[in-house]
Amino acid sequence: MDGPSTELGRRVRLTDVSVALGRHPRAAAGSVAVKQLLAMMDGFGIATAVVSNLASRWHAPAAGNRELVEMLDGVDRLHACWTVLPDVCGEIGAADEFVERARTAGVVAVRAFPADHRYRLDGPDLTDLHGALVRARLPLLVEASQTSWEAVEAVAHRFDGHTLVIGDVGYRSLRTVAGVLSRCDNVYLDISYLASHCGLEWLVGRFGAGRFLFGTGSPLRDPAEVVTRLLWSELDDDAVTQIGSGTAGRLFRTERKPS
């Protein structure tokens, strides 16, 4: 690698794949509406974002998904990320029907909270949904603390064409993460808290920048952390651009929103 340049600067296009609107019940994270989110993005030079609704995680997943579409209506820089559930209780509809509704609503990715919502990522109740997501090319985002790496690997192997993006990796997981990335080409990492010292450079050297996506984890995490981490990394400009937005552009259909 050539090392960082002094010219790339604010020209680095950033796509935040890990950000949420709403009010967090377990942190002094404020209440984030679209206006505040856009202001935050402008402050950190973030061009576009893939956005979840905290209400889907912490209160009512289906209602939160509907509310999210309304909140993002007409805001071209923000793309919806719906929260999924197994359909055994009829909460979100059958898998193909759910995915079709998501596509129609302009949803570009979905997020799962298996620990918070009490189901298994690799369980039989989610099989149909994984299949429907693969057919629709909708990436699935999961925080590492919401499942196990064994479950991630099992799903990745069972659904070849799936795209799994794992966030909140922390700094204690490289021994596990490196193994999973080496065995599963369809597993990617959101770097919002990939906090192992020099871990990003080490992983990119092994697996290429195309396995990593920029995400802030806001509002729970401070966007300043990952912006500084990525831009002051020892990666060359091409790798930074790839992580900043290139990988997301390849995996997420964020080119345009439905009118």
Add this chain to the structure above:
Amino acid sequence: MSLAADLETAVFDRVPQRAVSIVDAHAHVGPYSEFFIPQCEPADLVRVMDRCGVDRAVLSSHLAIQLDARSGNEATAAAVAAHPDQLAGYLVVNPWQNPAEELARWGDDPRFVGVKLHPDLHAYPLTGSRYAPVWEFAERSGCLVLTHTWTGSPFDDPKHLGMVADRHPEVVLLAGHAGALPEGFDQAIEVAAAHPRVLLEICGSYHSGATITRMVRALGASKVVFGSDFPFIDLRYSLGRLIFADLDTEDRIAVLGGNASRLFAWRGRPPADDRPTG
């Protein structure tokens, strides 16, 4: 441009900052058994410091805090000797491994500018009598003591810090991680507010620009000290919070390095250069 703008521009331009002296008051060196650290040798640390524009880091070896204080302090001394302008050392005292002997061995060595305690790793309470030689040394020398703190710990909860500060009001105590967990930040602030020589150090997974700002507004910038915990946690995650935090210029200078330069001055080391240090 303002200092904040200078720092942010350096980040966005991907060049090291040169506007202010930055001192990292909580760093380590070497491998750690629980997880893999790709780059953890002294030269690796200095290279990343240069990448960001961090002038100095004060560190304790992972060997010293994890396994063996004696050989670990030797590793710390060797790291400082190899990079005397950029690294300084904490002398680790393990309460189970001859505290008095270790203090006698290294107490006059200028490579060490503070004492580091890790009650959680050593499974011994900060308030325990085995630490008595540390308090005696610190009272006599003016040496700062950095202790790990973790809210809810039976060994180093912020309340333990308050108890030690009550008993040893002359000792400068730096609360590593400031309690570490969000539910403990308020208590850490209360302890620091109640004790003139207790300061808060701000590394860990749960801090943010907002928590740093809150601490500065509650205590004054002179009682908040930048540390990163690298290479345990990446230096840049910790530093980014402070660079973008909502602080005025004087406060940012103090937290980034001015306070640390003052705290470690008992050893007579000069500041890194003539840039602002508060």
